[in-house]
Amino acid sequence: MARVSVCITTYNRAPLLDRTLASLAAQTRRPDELIVSDDCSPDETRAVAEKWAHHFTGFRYNRNSRNLYMPGNLNAAVSLATGDYIANLHDADEFDPTLLEKWERALDDFPSAGFVFSGVGGVIRGGGEYVFLHDVAPFTPGRRFFEEHYLHKFSSIVWGTVMARRSAYEKLLPFDPGFGFISDVDMWMRMCLDHDVAYVREPLIVLDDTPTQERLFSWNRVETARRIQQANIGRFFSAQPERLRIEQERFSRISRQYYLRRILGRIRHAEWKGAGEGVRLFLKISENGQAERNLG
Numbered sequence: 475m476a477r478v479s480v481c482i483t484t485y486n487r488a489p490l491l492d493r494t495l496a497s498l499a500a501q502t503r504r505p506d507e508l509i510v511s512d513d514c515s516p517d518e519t520r521a522v523a524e525k526w527a528h529h530f531t532g533f534r535y536n537r538n539s540r541n542l543y544m545p546g547n548l549n550a551a552v553s554l555a556t557g558d559y560i561a562n563l564h565d566a567d568e569f570d571p572t573l574l575e576k577w578e579r580a581l582d583d584f585p586s587a588g589f590v591f592s593g594v595g596g597v598i599r600g601g602g603e604y605v606f607l608h609d610v611a612p613f614t615p616g617r618r619f620f621e622e623h624y625l626h627k628f629s630s631i632v633w634g635t636v637m638a639r640r641s642a643y644e645k646l647l648p649f650d651p652g653f654g655f656i657s658d659v660d661m662w663m664r665m666c667l668d669h670d671v672a673y674v675r676e677p678l679i680v681l682d683d684t685p686t687q688e689r690l691f692s693w694n695r696v697e698t699a700r701r702i703q704q705a706n707i708g709r710f711f712s713a714q715p716e717r718l719r720i721e722q723e724r725f726s727r728i729s730r731q732y733y734l735r736r737i738l739g740r741i742r743h744a745e746w747k748g749a750g751e752g753v754r755l756f757l758k759i760s761e762n763g764q765a766e767r768n769l770g
Contacts, residue, residue, distance in 0.1 A: 478578055478637075479507040479532075479557030482565050483547045488518040490566035490682060495526040497568040503575035505561070507532035511551035514541050545649035545657040552643060561637040562658075566682030573678040577637040580672040584613045588642035588669025589662065591632045595677035610673040616666035620710060624666070625721070626728050628699045630659045635679060642669050653698055663706040693751050696736065700729055700759070729759055 480498065484491050491510070498508065508530040510523040520535060527533040534554065542550055552560060559581055561574065573592070580590040593607040608631050610623070623631050646664050649657040665671075703725055711718035737752035 476558040476578065476582070477506040477556070478503070478574060479509065479555035479560045480505040480574070481509045481511065481548070481551035481555055481560060481562045483511050483513065483544070483551050483562070484515065484519055484523075484565035485513040485541075485547070486515045486517050486519070487565050487684075488515070488522045490684065491519060492522045492525075493568055494563070494565055495523070495529075497571075498563075499526060499529040500571050501569070501574050502571050503578055505530065505532070505557075505574060507534070507555065507557055509534045509536060509551050509554050511547050511554070512537045513543065513547040514538055544655040545651060545653075548658070549648040549651075552647065552649075555640070558640050559637050560640055560643060561635070563635050564682065566684060567635065568680040568682075570676070570678040570680075574637075576674045576676070576678065580612070580674055581637060581639065584670065584672045586670045587613065587639075587672040588616065588665040589636040589638035590672035590674065591636045592674040592679065593677040594633050594679045594681050596681040596683055599683060605677045607675055607677065608673070610671075610675065612673055612675070614671045614673070616668065616670045617710065619671040620663060620666040620706070624663055624703075624706070625710075626703065626725050628696065628703075628732055630656075630662070632659070632662045633679065633681070634658045636662070638665070639669075653702055654694075656695060656698055656702070659699070660702045660705065663702065664709065667709055691736075691739075691748070693736075693748065693755060696733070697755060726759070726762075730756065733759065 482494065498505070512519045512523070512535065514537065520537065523535045536550065536554060538547060538550060548562060552562065559578060561577065577590045577592070581587055593605065595603060595605040597603055642665055646661060649661050651657065653660050707721050707725060711721055733752060733756040737749050737756065740749035740752055
């Protein structure tokens, strides 16, 4: 039987961490190891974590000596994990009691899968609920998953929480600090290169809806997503020069169209500074694309 580690990265959200740990304590498949990695929180995070310590075997509270931010804190947490399967979970979400059980079963059933993810749900502010379930098979070859669900897209159907094989992480770590708090998207793409993907089509995670700066529109996030795409298009098609050229040109065209839509959105909201920044970036990627075509 595989050993399951759970890594929770957290910063300054003690009340939300409390409910997360409560839902983990109710799992039908308890983790063999639970790591709470605290990125120097100034609140009561340590007290909340240690309150739940006796509910888990292999409990470990880690406090970084300085702020590592994302993904530094995630790299720190995963580096401490000793399980065969490693689940990285957010510090404010709540989990169906069967989450770890079903994720473990999926990796057991599909030995070539590098990671497993699932559907998510949540509560809408002001009332109502939502569920995101994707049209994804329980098992998908990794390269096909990349082409169907990642290629030329600026968003990820894989939420930041997955259970991955330790053996896959050993080949691919660290999460790239150059991609900041969406470096996990790059990791899942890279994992698709040599591993397959498992999916549980149930809303096993209730997402936290607390407003954060990261949920606001950001050109930096758009640019980071574009750079992640560029890097992984190069990885996946490096052995196929003609296919690589086609996909690079296609992505350049899609990027320009996407940036224009986003610029128009900033204009509609009278966000003139954001619109100006978008125009600057649009011109930059257009010039780069023209230079690449000239070289070709």
